[in-house]
Amino acid sequence: MKGISRMTRYTPAEIEAKWQEAWDKADTFKAVRDPNKPKYYVLEMFPYPSGKLHMGHVRNYTMGDVIARYKMSTGHNVLHPMGFDAFGMPAENAAMASGGHPKDWTYSNIDTMVEQMKPLGLSLDWSRMFATCDVEYYGQQQALFLDMLDKGLVYRKNAVVNWDPVDMTVLANEQVEGGRGWRSGALVERRELTQWFFKISDMSEELLASLDDLENWPAKVRLMQENWIGKSRGLQFGFERVDGEEAIEVYTTRPDTLHGASFVGISPDHPIAKQLEAENPDVAAFVAECRKGGTTEEAIETAEKLGFDTGIKVKHPLNPDWELPVWIANFILMDYGTGAIFACPAHDDRDFEFATKYELPIVPVFEPVNGDAVKGAYVPGKTDMVRYVKGFGVDGETTGEDAVNASVDAAEAAGWGEGVTKYRLRDWGLSRQRYWGCPIPVVHCDDCGVVPEKKENLPVELPYDEGGKPIDFSVPGNPLDRHPTWRDCSCPSCGKPAQRETDTMDTFVDSSWYFARFTAPRADTPTDMADAEYWMNVDQYIGGIEHAILHLLYSRFFARAMNITGHLPDKSKEPFDALFTQGMVTHAIYKNAERTDDNGRAVYHYPNEVEERDGETVVKETGEKIKVIPSAKMSKSKNNVVDPLAIISAYGADTARWFVLSDSPPERDVEWTASGAEAAYKHLTRVYRIAAEAAAATGEGKGDEDLLRETHKAIRDVTLGVESFGFNASIAKLYGFTNTLAKSKAGADTKREAAKVLAQLMSPMTPHLAEDIWQLLGGEGLIVDAPWPVADEAMLVEASVTLPIQINGKRRGEINVAADLPKEEIEKIVLAHDAVTKALDGAQPKKLIVVPGRIVNVVI
RNA sequence: GCCCGCGUGGUGGAAUGGUAGACACAAGAGACUUAAAAUCUCUGGACCGAGAGGUCGUGCCGGUUCGAGUCCGGCCGCGGGUACCA
Numbered sequence: 048m049k050g051i052s053r054m055t056r057y058t059p060a061e062i063e064a065k066w067q068e069a070w071d072k073a074d075t076f077k078a079v080r081d082p083n084k085p086k087y088y089v090l091e092m093f094p095y096p097s098g099k100l101h102m103g104h105v106r107n108y109t110m111g112d113v114i115a116r117y118k119m120s121t122g123h124n125v126l127h128p129m130g131f132d133a134f135g136m137p138a139e140n141a142a143m144a145s146g147g148h149p150k151d152w153t154y155s156n157i158d159t160m161v162e163q164m165k166p167l168g169l170s171l172d173w174s175r176m177f178a179t180c181d182v183e184y185y186g187q188q189q190a191l192f193l194d195m196l197d198k199g200l201v202y203r204k205n206a207v208v209n210w211d212p213v214d215m216t217v218l219a220n221e222q223v224e225g226g227r228g229w230r231s232g233a234l235v236e237r238r239e240l241t242q243w244f245f246k247i248s249d250m251s252e253e254l255l256a257s258l259d260d261l262e263n264w265p266a267k268v269r270l271m272q273e274n275w276i277g278k279s280r281g282l283q284f285g286f287e288r289v290d291g292e293e294a295i296e297v298y299t300t301r302p303d304t305l306h307g308a309s310f311v312g313i314s315p316d317h318p319i320a321k322q323l324e325a326e327n328p329d330v331a332a333f334v335a336e337c338r339k340g341g342t343t344e345e346a347i348e349t350a351e352k353l354g355f356d357t358g359i360k361v362k363h364p365l366n367p368d369w370e371l372p373v374w375i376a377n378f379i380l381m382d383y384g385t386g387a388i389f390a391c392p393a394h395d396d397r398d399f400e401f402a403t404k405y406e407l408p409i410v411p412v413f414e415p416v417n418g419d420a421v422k423g424a425y426v427p428g429k430t431d432m433v434r435y436v437k438g439f440g441v442d443g444e445t446t447g448e449d450a451v452n453a454s455v456d457a458a459e460a461a462g463w464g465e466g467v468t469k470y471r472l473r474d475w476g477l478s479r480q481r482y483w484g485c486p487i488p489v490v491h492c493d494d495c496g497v498v499p500e501k502k503e504n505l506p507v508e509l510p511y512d513e514g515g516k517p518i519d520f521s522v523p524g525n526p527l528d529r530h531p532t533w534r535d536c537s538c539p540s541c542g543k544p545a546q547r548e549t550d551t552m553d554t555f556v557d558s559s560w561y562f563a564r565f566t567a568p569r570a571d572t573p574t575d576m577a578d579a580e581y582w583m584n585v586d587q588y589i590g591g592i593e594h595a596i597l598h599l600l601y602s603r604f605f606a607r608a609m610n611i612t613g614h615l616p617d618k619s620k621e622p623f624d625a626l627f628t629q630g631m632v633t634h635a636i637y638k639n640a641e642r643t644d645d646n647g648r649a650v651y652h653y654p655n656e657v658e659e660r661d662g663e664t665v666v667k668e669t670g671e672k673i674k675v676i677p678s679a680k681m682s683k684s685k686n687n688v689v690d691p692l693a694i695i696s697a698y699g700a701d702t703a704r705w706f707v708l709s710d711s712p713p714e715r716d717v718e719w720t721a722s723g724a725e726a727a728y729k730h731l732t733r734v735y736r737i738a739a740e741a742a743a744a745t746g747e748g749k750g751d752e753d754l755l756r757e758t759h760k761a762i763r764d765v766t767l768g769v770e771s772f773g774f775n776a777s778i779a780k781l782y783g784f785t786n787t788l789a790k791s792k793a794g795a796d797t798k799r800e801a802a803k804v805l806a807q808l809m810s811p812m813t814p815h816l817a818e819d820i821w822q823l824l825g826g827e828g829l830i831v832d833a834p835w836p837v838a839d840e841a842m843l844v845e846a847s848v849t850l851p852i853q854i855n856g857k858r859r860g861e862i863n864v865a866a867d868l869p870k871e872e873i874e875k876i877v878l879a880h881d882a883v884t885k886a887l888d889g890a891q892p893k894k895l896i897v898v899p900g901r902i903v904n905v906v907i
Numbered sequence: 908g909c910c911c912g913c914g915u916g917g918u919g920g921a922a923u924g925g926u927a928g929a930c931a932c933a934a935g936a937g938a939c940u941u942a943a944a945a946u947c948u949c950u951g952g953a954c955c956g957a958g959a960g961g962u963c964g965u966g967c968c969g970g971u972u973c974g975a976g977u978c979c980g981g982c983c984g985c986g987g988g989u990a991c992c993a
Contacts (some may be wrong), residue, residue, distance in 0.1 A: 136991085136992065209991075214920050219991040220990090594993085729945095775930085779930035853926085855973075856974040858926050
């Protein structure tokens, strides 16, 4: 401990500021095109500017930073940008709740978050930063929209929204709680509006097929997208009506069950239902009942099954004497297939529930091969063998898949049906009836209809005031709709007075191309092709698993659309070469068990507002009891966020970075607890002291060879961990190596070299500490510029190896043998082993399994 | 409802089908110290046994395998997504 002066004490506050300044001065993280170096683009999903950096952000950006710094040290030209996904509802909600303007709220939050991020010492090129609400960004997005419109990738059609009949506004799904509007409390209805759509469904097959090429994406994400796109082969055909009216087209993925048909079901939004609605007050009342509730798939799928017998009869295609009733059913979606089905209750859960409720026939067409009795609907996997008793086109034992194909062939041969491939994926509705988003750059003209704005008139900027006064957000509805002057404009085509589109774009549009914009963030076109050509694709994309479907699918669509419109090269049709989905940072939710707020909604408390008292969790100030809801996604509305700034100010950024990486595997959710942070700090302090001692050491020692071997093993193991996102495993190895170094009696030079390697291996995770001890140890230049150490293969070869001996799969002893000992020699040693001779008792083993370098198993 | 994950000591977690519990947190014991802090050393899955050792053990039930935390089937619980939260 002697000789450790004040100079060599670990003082994170000082050294972190010092090295951040050094990196700044050297422009270390500024990304500049350099044809002589391989480029590497690492990107973390950019944050929504909620105003508070939370632990999930720190974890996400630290992981990206480890990759970025590691790639820098392996000779790559790294692009590592940061921005803000800044449009969205919370800004408008804040304006509604406490006055102010969404724009002011958002930019002030961005300033705060940048201030909170900078101390983390992330290797970000801040010169490329932008927010999606910057007019320079959304103006280019409008240009992109016009190009997509020009290429036929955008169109208008009707779609349903959540309608609050009291506030007379459209509600987001999140604003519907238990089927009621969150402010008015009124029962929500589904209502149709004309909206803008991207033609993503045209690319269903392409988006599905190229999932196979995304080798460096998690299999689960590809599977989720595959299921979401939902390709299916089925049969489309018409049910002839007994009254001679136009046939009802249905699409079914299970034509093999046609002999089990019980009724024909149509959606409440089906043209026939709409016609009946106009004619028949009973149908109108029923359809109105069906339209209650929100638009989410979950709400529709879990709603109680409702049906109405229209009285219409249709003829069964296989037997003209067999008549089926036509019901309107609330679980049938107009968006999928033809909006009409035939129901086979014996082999579909929803049909079964419906048929049971309305006492309709339930006729099985196949049964389990093993003859087991079936409760409810029998719905085996499509590759499972079943025995058909009333199959259409098939008989006997076969799989559902083969039976479907056979029945499609039979219907086609008979000429009354057609095999059709359909996708579940729907077109992307981008219209939002809200203020704080990118205005859709079109104009409505009485004479010319819907006219695109001229590119030279872009950007269509959001108005800040209305009539010289701040926009009033306390009034429900879209302020753009009632804006006195912004709406009025002249038609780009004929010049007559016209009105702007007041819908703004879904915020998913903003986040579907920001990665491309980062390659040339100040270009006066959406992208600069030379920059895109150099920097694209994103080599490593990192973000939450909650984005597995929508954001990632929309981005894949946009990359293709930008290729079609000439804004991205061919190679960028799949924009993310590798994807890593990290787990979420979760935390218990503290819900007040004694009261609700004025509107009857639950009250949530922050972690620092509650404490344990006599085994119960209570609010510190009031003593009110708390219901603890364990482990949920940190969310602003639930108040269960933890502030990382406290840790940074107490222990420094390196401690926070080390802790978030060490505690949990990156892909798994992490439950935030404060206890580990202090331990991380202690460890870094220890590393600093060990390095300082190594720097001051003199003379010869013992065991240099051993330390050298351990050093090279550490290089191998830590590198492997970093490359495979096993950051927690890398850190475990670093703990081990630190202990080895601390105990080593090796000579001063060997210790110093080992400490320098330790600094380098830690540098992606704790970059400030690493720079400081690098300097202490006499390292050349900045550690951030030093090349990554390479393990010497010769140093990794082990002379001997311990083999466990199992008898019948249970461990009964072990032997230590030379690593290259032949199998036969190992067998001899094993058969002579005490535990083995005892167990064999003179008999011969049935089998002897020797896995070289691993294990020996004796089967008796 | 549907799609996708996850479940291992008191805790976070480790383990290409090959010694389950690495590494750490918390805890306990000890060293140093007048004392404390700091630091260092040691012990911790359960049960039986004085010990050597044995039995059980990765949410539950079953299967494949010489061998299963890992693969397969069926459950239970929790989490994410479910197209207008981002």
